[in-house]
Amino acid sequence: MSRDDVREMVRRKAIELGFDACGFARAEVVEQWAVEQYDEWIASGKNDCMDYAARYRDVRNDPRLLLDGAKTVISVALNYLPAVRQRLEVPQFALYAYGQDYHEVVKGMLYQLAAFIEQETGCKSRPCTDTAPLRERYWARRAGLGFIGRNNTLIIPGHGSFFFLGELVTTLEVEPDEPCALTCGDCRRCEVACPGGALQGGSALDARRCLSCQLIERRGGLPDWVAKVAGNRVYGCDTCQLVCPHNRNALPTAVDAFQPTDEFLSLSRQDIVAMSPSRFRHLFAHSAVRRTRLDGLSRNASLLPETP
Numbered sequence: 001m002s003r004d005d006v007r008e009m010v011r012r013k014a015i016e017l018g019f020d021a022c023g024f025a026r027a028e029v030v031e032q033w034a035v036e037q038y039d040e041w042i043a044s045g046k047n048d049c050m051d052y053a054a055r056y057r058d059v060r061n062d063p064r065l066l067l068d069g070a071k072t073v074i075s076v077a078l079n080y081l082p083a084v085r086q087r088l089e090v091p092q093f094a095l096y097a098y099g100q101d102y103h104e105v106v107k108g109m110l111y112q113l114a115a116f117i118e119q120e121t122g123c124k125s126r127p128c129t130d131t132a133p134l135r136e137r138y139w140a141r142r143a144g145l146g147f148i149g150r151n152n153t154l155i156i157p158g159h160g161s162f163f164f165l166g167e168l169v170t171t172l173e174v175e176p177d178e179p180c181a182l183t184c185g186d187c188r189r190c191e192v193a194c195p196g197g198a199l200q201g202g203s204a205l206d207a208r209r210c211l212s213c214q215l216i217e218r219r220g221g222l223p224d225w226v227a228k229v230a231g232n233r234v235y236g237c238d239t240c241q242l243v244c245p246h247n248r249n250a251l252p253t254a255v256d257a258f259q260p261t262d263e264f265l266s267l268s269r270q271d272i273v274a275m276s277p278s279r280f281r282h283l284f285a286h287s288a289v290r291r292t293r294l295d296g297l298s299r300n301a302s303l304l305p306e307t308p
Contacts, residue, residue: 006121007174013116014076017109018255020163021077021156023143023177027070027169030061034138041204048207049217056133063134063169067126071173074125075136075143076113077154078106081162083252086265091272091301094212094236095162097288099258103129104286106166117172125170136165144177151190151240152205157182160250161241190240195229199240211237215300216292227303234272234300235289272301 001009007024014022038060047053064070082098096102110127117125128134137154141147145165146156153161157180191199196209207213214226216236241247253259263283275283280294289297 003174006172009120010074010113010117010172010174014074014113017112018078019076019109019113019166020079020159021145023075023140023145024174025073025075025139025142025144025179026176027064027073028062030135030138034135035061037204038135046204046206046208048210048213049219050207050213059133060135063139063167066128066132066134067124067169067171069124069171070126070169072170072176073134073139073143074113074168074170074172075140075145076106076110076166076168077140077145077156077163078102078109078166078255079159079162079251079253080164080255080258081160081250081252082259084260084265086260088232090232090265091234091267091269091304092232093234093264093289094238096164097235098260098264099255100286101288101290102164102258103131103288105255105257106164107131110166110168114168114170117168117170121172123170123172125168125172127166127168129164129166134167134169136167139167140165142176142179144180147180147182147184149190149244149246150184150188150199151194151244152199153241153244155182155184155244155246157246158249160247161244162247162250162253187245189243189245193239193243195231195237195239196225211239216296219296222299222303230300230303232304234297234304235292269301269304269306273298 011022042054059065063073080096106129107127114125114127117123137148140154146154149155155161196211198206198210284290
């Protein structure tokens with residue numbers, strides 16, 4: 001088979017496994033403009049409490065360091081938008097955290113794709129989904145999946161941004177797809193709507209002012225400004241995506257693992273504040289909410305006004 005035939009065979013398999021999009025980019029050093037942009041973001045302190053973002057700079061700038069003989073970065077996207085959402089009056093969780101932890105779901109699917117590639121071609125692959133210092137949105141754009149919006153999410157034209165990303169760094173060599181050249185144009189709705197002002201100037205996100213970063217990543221006490229703008233959010237924030245015009249026609253996911261349970265949907269402030277470690281483990285054993293831990297979730301819920 002030609003390289004084009006192999007590429008399309010792998011793409012078909014990815015869609016068959018349940019991914020919504022699949023694209024291919026040549027594994028090589030990250031473009032200099034992107035390296036400088038990221039270095040400037042770190043140097044300015046905009047990564048805030050996310051110290052891990054400054055580690056493994058060499059790997060972030062060259063995915064070939066993740067796998068000997070790597071030739072291609074395969075990028076995939078998986079819709080996570082839940083069909084059923086929380087009532088507005090209850091403590092709000094980011095939509096990506098409604099169901100099973102995406103690390104488990106996406107990585108499991110990637111391992112299946114990697115096994116298929118090895119069976120058909122003999123080539124090795126390393127699955128990644130937010131678990132290696134790989135610049136996921138950069139490679140998704142290079143692979144033609146979409147473009148990086150002002151809200152710093154990967155936007156897939158015609159489908160929106162409610163997608164998990166995953167990658168296979170692989171020794172398989174195929175013809176790359178064309179990078180996505182679209183942009184947000186003059187739209188600044190996310191910038192204006194951001195509760196903390198984390199997107200000012202249309203530049204890289206300032207995690208020091210991002211509710212998602214503060215409510216999820218921050219350990220210990222929260223900055224005073226958070227309580228003033230958090231509303232009833234207790235885990236993350238979706239404002240920049242909810243106001244994005246590209247999400248107007250976003251469709252719910254077909255992945256059962258990303259659907260919420262009734263127990264999750266009915267959580268109240270008091271439920272969270274009084275939650276025991278055992279109930280936290282029961283509810284969130286396979287959830288991204290584990291990221292903030294029980295003490296962080298209780299801290300966030302304590303910001304909410306008590307209700308009768």
